Amino acid sequence: MEVDGPNNTVTECDTIALRWGRKTLRQCLLCAGVGAENGAPGAARFRFSRMRYWRIINPNTANWVGKPTAYKLEARSPVQPFTHPDSPSGRRGRFLQHQLWVTPYDAHERYPAGEFVNQSTGDDGLPAWTAKDRPIENTDVVLWHSFGVHHLPRPEDHPVQSCVVCGFTLAPSGFFDQNPVIDLPPMKNGASCCAHSAG
Numbered sequence: 790m791e792v793d794g795p796n797n798t799v800t801e802c803d804t805i806a807l808r809w810g811r812k813t814l815r816q817c818l819l820c821a822g823v824g825a826e827n828g829a830p831g832a833a834r835f836r837f838s839r840m841r842y843w844r845i846i847n848p849n850t851a852n853w854v855g856k857p858t859a860y861k862l863e864a865r866s867p868v869q870p871f872t873h874p875d876s877p878s879g880r881r882g883r884f885l886q887h888q889l890w891v892t893p894y895d896a897h898e899r900y901p902a903g904e905f906v907n908q909s910t911g912d913d914g915l916p917a918w919t920a921k922d923r924p925i926e927n928t929d930v931v932l933w934h935s936f937g938v939h940h941l942p943r944p945e946d947h948p949v950q951s952c953v954v955c956g957f958t959l960a961p962s963g964f965f966d967q968n969p970v971i972d973l974p975p976m977k978n979g980a981s982c983c984a985h986s987a988g
Contacts, residue, residue: 790930793847793858793964798926799891800846802861803839819843819891820926831919832887835867843889844962848927853966861962864888866936866955880911890915890933891925901933 790797799819806812819833835841842864846857870885872878884890884901892898892915900906903913915933938955945951961969 790845790860790932792845792860793850795929796847796849796927797845797930798848798857799889799930799932800844801833802842802844803836804841805839816844818926819889830922831891831925832915833889835864835888837867843932845930845932852963854963856963859961859963861958861960862889862932862934863958863960864934864936865957866938868935868937868939881906881909883911884915884933885935886916888935890919890935892918892931892933893923893925894929894931898931901935 800816801819803815804812805815819831833841833843843862844859845862846859848857850858852858867888868885870879870882872882872885874880874883874886881902890901895918898918901915903909903917905913934957936955936957938953940953
């Protein structure tokens with residue numbers, strides 16, 4: 790990530806329900822060593838009950854309301870893995886156990902399952918990298934987002950499976966001081982009947 794500069798920090802954002810239908814937003818830093826709910830450092834899971842998302846902030850710059858400039862990562866297609874974590878495929882794909890991993894940038898860390906996926910024993914990749922407990926605050930960070938589809942075959946998938954859409958959203962969240970499209974110059978719509986009668 791390079792949100793308004795090379796040094797970024799990731800915050801986890803949860804919506805908390807209050808009385809009488811009110812709600813509030815709780816934000817906390819995603820730190821190495823702290824870990825998410827299960828103690829994996831620098832990793833987090835999507836929580837539908839909290840409409841969780843993550844903000845990548847630059848703590849060194851501020852927007853017009855005095856808050857850090859940021860981008861927001863929304864998990865639009867989070868998937869719960871059903872492989873056993875200690876099975877061969879579960880060990881190779883341990884990165885699937887969390888929807889988000891954050892590591893400091895390292896040019897040698899290129900693949901979430903490690904350098905050689907098919908021959909992996911699970912000793913390399915995101916769990917091993919985050920276990921090093923390196924700082925991920927106010928530094929050059931890499932976000933690893935796991936997403937996909939939960940596919941149970943249907944008769945309609947034979948002989949050709951139809952298109953399935955999945956993805957995520959990465960959007961400015963306090964990065965700009967206002968809606969950036971308001972800054973566009975005025976234009977005349979040449980196809981409008983009002984444009985022709987005004988002349």
